[in-house]
Amino acid sequence: MKTKRIFAPLTSEGIKKLETGDEVLLSGIIYTARDAAHQRMTKNLKKLPFDLKGQIIYYTGPTPPSPGKIIGSCGPTTSYRMDPYTPSLLKLGLKGTIGKGERSQEVKEAIKRYSAVYFIAFGGCGALYSQFIKKTTLIAYLDLGCESILKLEVEDFPLLVGIDACGRDIYQQQKT
Amino acid sequence: MRKISAEKIIAVISRLCIQSNCQINEDLITSLKHARGKEQGRARMVLASILKNIKIAQREKLPVCQDTGMAIVFLEIGDKLKIDLGEFLSLSALVQEGVRRGYQSGYLRKSIVEPLSRVNTEDNTPAIIREKIVAGNRLKIKLLIKGFGAENMAKTSMLRPDAGEAGIKRFTLDSVKKAGSHPCPPMVIGIGIGGTMQKAVSLAEEALLEPVKSKRAYFRGCPGLKSKIKRLEEELLREINQLNIGPAGLGGETTALSVKIKTFPTHIAGLPVAVNISCWANRHQEIIL
Structure with a gap:
């Protein structure tokens, strides 16, 4: 299988070319957000810390960078905990999420409805993924510590398409 | 003194x-390499990434x-x-x-x-x-x-005293199935059997400290218990690895790297069981001063 190169923010045309199971290399801007940031963002959807249109959220809370480093270890956290919040963010234009593990039926339907995509990264590989992060900027929720929202500039970040815009689910495919 | x-x-x-956070113990690395050798396709790709990650963590002094x-x-x-x-x-x-x-x-x-x-x-x-x-x-x-991705998948149950090995197996397999792709498989599984609820949970946690390939089992009381536990561990590992959850939950033969059981005598009226799940990165170190 040929690896596809993709760029964030995502475009509708770009998303349509992605199929579940595709190996992709992602470059561009993505945002980190996990449990506490999702709770806070969805409390007031009118006052979000960044414009969601076309953007990708990476479910991660990195370790702090040691001196001279851009970021510490930065792998995916388990996605299902974000499931209750994801459909409302997709509705506002969020186009992609990156995490690990299966998503709820509601999230799958929302991904299909809003023509978005769910990428998976491998759990426990935070040191590996940190190598593809070129720049970080703290943009919101500083008080949440490791759960603050960071803007990440990534280059050739390796991912698999877990759920494509047609709603096909990689985890279901391997079960059948 | x-x-x-x-x-x-x-x-x-x-x-x-x-x-503990920056390096993985040799017994676990050996087990991961062995699994990579057996697997193909995506399962192999996940295990290769895990092994690469371990190397980078060590080289870059990263968790x-x-x-x-x-x-x-x-x-x-x-x-x-x-x-x-x-x-x-x-x-x-x-x-x-x-x-x-x-x-x-x-x-x-x-x-x-x-x-x-x-x-x-x-x-x-x-x-x-x-x-x-x-x-x-x-x-x-x-x-x-x-890590809590895996800790969130831990389960305990107060089984009936007559539930026996079959009941313990059913509960364990059910817990692993429910955990599925979430806890970063391949998992390391610790099981505590007996005591009170609290004791079973403690034993399950302690079981995670056992080396992946150890032949040691904690036992007390009746003879033959040690070999019974060993057999149960092996049977459970085999049955768990038939669930096809696989590395990262993407299918394959390696759903768990290890199953370790610890037991303690319990009450005539019950059979407490606890299943503690660790992600593949079962991180522990020890030292004697």
Whole structure:
């Protein structure tokens, strides 16, 4: 299988070319957000810390960078905990999420409805993924510590398409 | 009486926190390599990434995973050992200081919050401390790092006394199935059987400290229990690996790397069972002072 190169923010045309199971290399801007940031963002959807249109959220809370480093270890956290919040963010234009593990039926339907995509990264590989992060900027929720929202500039970040815009689910495919 | 200083214990615990998070034990690496050799396709790709990650973590002195967990410190304190507490009020305060320094100086993530307010304690304390007094003049310190992607999948059940091995197996397989892709498989599984609910849960956690390939099993009482446990461990590992959850939940023969069981006598009316799940990165170190 040929690896596809993709760029964030995502475009509708770009998303349509992605199929579940595709190996992709992602470059561009993505945002980190996990449990506490999702709770806070969805409390007031009118006052979000960044414009969601076309953007990708990476479910991660990195370790702090040691001196001279851009970021510490930065792998995916388990996605299902974000499931209750994801459909409302997709509705506002969020186009992609990156995490690990299966998503709820509601999230799958929302991904299909809003023509978005769910990428998976491998759990426990935070040191590996940190190598593809070129720049970080703290943009919101500083008080949440490791759960603050960071803007990440990534280059050739390796991912698999877990759920494509047609709603096909990689985890279901391997079960059948 | 042999003496040991507060500073010594703090420095050792601090170092153990960093070591446990940045390096994976050889027995686990061997098991991962063996699994990579058996698997194909995506399963093989996941295991190759995991092994590459371990190398990068070691080279770059980075934590293997961004979830540097909640620290659990097991202390076995010799009854003929005198601990010089220095400025500290208790042994537990001293252990917490070690964890605090380790997480700060090692650039590890501070993931511990007050449970209701969700306010972060900022230094990853408190660690959970489990101590026991043993004969001798040594201090054994074991540190287990528990990431919560996997910890969230742990289960316990008070089975009926007649549930037997079949009931234990059913509960374990059901717990692993429910965990599925979430806890970063291939999993390392610790099972506690017997005692009270609390005892079973403790045993399951302690079972995670066992080497992946160990032949040792904790047993008490009736003869033949040791071989029975060994057999049950092997059967469970085989059956779990037939579930086709696989590395990262993407299918394959390697759903678990290891199953370890610890038992304790229990009451005539019950059969407590606990299943503790660790992600593939079962991180623990130990030292004897």
